[in-house]
Amino acid sequence: GAVVSQHPSWVICKSGTSVKIECRSLDFQATTMFWYRQFPKQSLMLMATSNEGSKATYEQGVEKDKFLINHASLTLSTLTVTSAHPEDSSFYICSARRGGNQPQHFGDGTRLSIL
Amino acid sequence: DAKTTQPPSMDCAEGRAANLPCNHSTISGNEYVYWYRQIHSQGPQYIIHGLKNNETNEMASLIITEDRKSSTLILPHATLRDTAVYYCIVRFYGGATNKLIFGTGTLLAVQP
Numbered sequence: 001g002a003v004v005s006q007h008p009s010w011v012i013c014k015s016g017t018s019v020k021i022e023c024r025s026l027d028f029q030a031t032t033m034f035w036y037r038q039f040p041k042q043s044l045m046l047m048a049t050s051n052e053g054s055k056a057t058y059e060q061g062v063e064k065d066k067f068l069i070n071h072a073s074l075t076l077s078t079l080t081v082t083s084a085h086p087e088d089s090s091f092y093i094c095s096a097r098r099g100g101n102q103p104q105h106f107g108d109g110t111r112l113s114i115l
Numbered sequence: 116d117a118k119t120t121q122p123p124s125m126d127c128a129e130g131r132a133a134n135l136p137c138n139h140s141t142i143s144g145n146e147y148v149y150w151y152r153q154i155h156s157q158g159p160q161y162i163i164h165g166l167k168n169n170e171t172n173e174m175a176s177l178i179i180t181e182d183r184k185s186s187t188l189i190l191p192h193a194t195l196r197d198t199a200v201y202y203c204i205v206r207f208y209g210g211a212t213n214k215l216i217f218g219t220g221t222l223l224a225v226q227p
Contacts, residue, residue: 006158034214043202044159044217093158095215101147104215106158 003027004096006107013084014115020080021110023094029074030096034104035067038091050077084114119203124222127197133190135221137203140184146207148179149215150188152199152223159202159217162188193225 003026013019023033032051036044048064050056050071058064066088068080077096081088091111095104120138127133139148147166151159163170163177165186170177176189190197202220207213 002161004158032213036217043219044153046214046216049214091156095158101164103149103161103164105161106151108158109156111156 002103002105004094004105004107006094006110008110009108010111010113012113012115015085016083018080018082019084019112020078021092021094021112023077023079023096023107025075025096025105028096028098030077031074031099032097033071033077034095034097035069035077035079036093036095038093038109044093047079081112084112086114088112089114119205119218121201121203121218121221123219124224126224126226127190127193129195129225129227130192133188133193133197133223133225135188135190135201135203135223136185137187138185139203139205142183142205143207146205148177148183148186149204149206150175150177151202151204151215151217152197153202153220154196154199162201193223195225195227197223198225199223 005024007022035047038044046059047062048056048058050069052071052074056069071077091109093109095106097104149164150162153159165177179186200220200222204215
């Protein structure tokens with residue numbers, strides 16, 4: 001149990017376009033979902049936390065107008081990278097949690113390359 | 116969240132037990148210890164977590180010292196597929212800060 005699916009797994013697009021990444025909890029309801037970013041040879045950096053039906057809470061230094069997060073249901077959260085530029089190229093990973101002290105479960109990540 | 120300290124890298128022979136240490140000397144009473152691992156180019160995988168008692172599951176054992184200032188993750192029979200970066204994370208239970216903050220972890224290299 002506790003499977004998190006992320007789509008797409010890889011995306012390449014031109015500079016200036018917007019890219020949407022989906023994160024789904026397949027076999028449980030996730031009260032909270034998280035979005036991370038990871039650059040090569042670095043650790044995961046938390047970008048934002050979202051609770052179903054409410055606005056996401058962004059970490060310091062993360063532009064909320066650049067990285068739009070929607071958590072419309074207990075099984076789906078989306079991250080949209082707006083007007084993407086080459087410096088936004090990274091590995092984006094979502095995770096989901098049932099609640100309380102339950103562990104977070106992670107998707108397999110989306111590798112975003114902006115040309 | 117309490118900070119954790121892990122060695123940057125460790126080696127282990129295939130078939131032997133891998134013991135990964137973690138120091139969390141500033142942990143508070145309501146903070147849990149979580150272990151995750153990340154195999155190259157994949158999302159992190161949950162391994163185990165605990166509060167103060169030792170824990171065991173099908174993947175690993177977690178040994179927490181009595182003062183809770185350190186812990187050890189034990190992989191009883193390491194295989195080549197266990198080569199990964201292992202993260203020890205301390206997380207507050209409840210409230211707005213209930214999130215995982217990743218440090219730099221330990222790169223475990225299992226040698227044939």
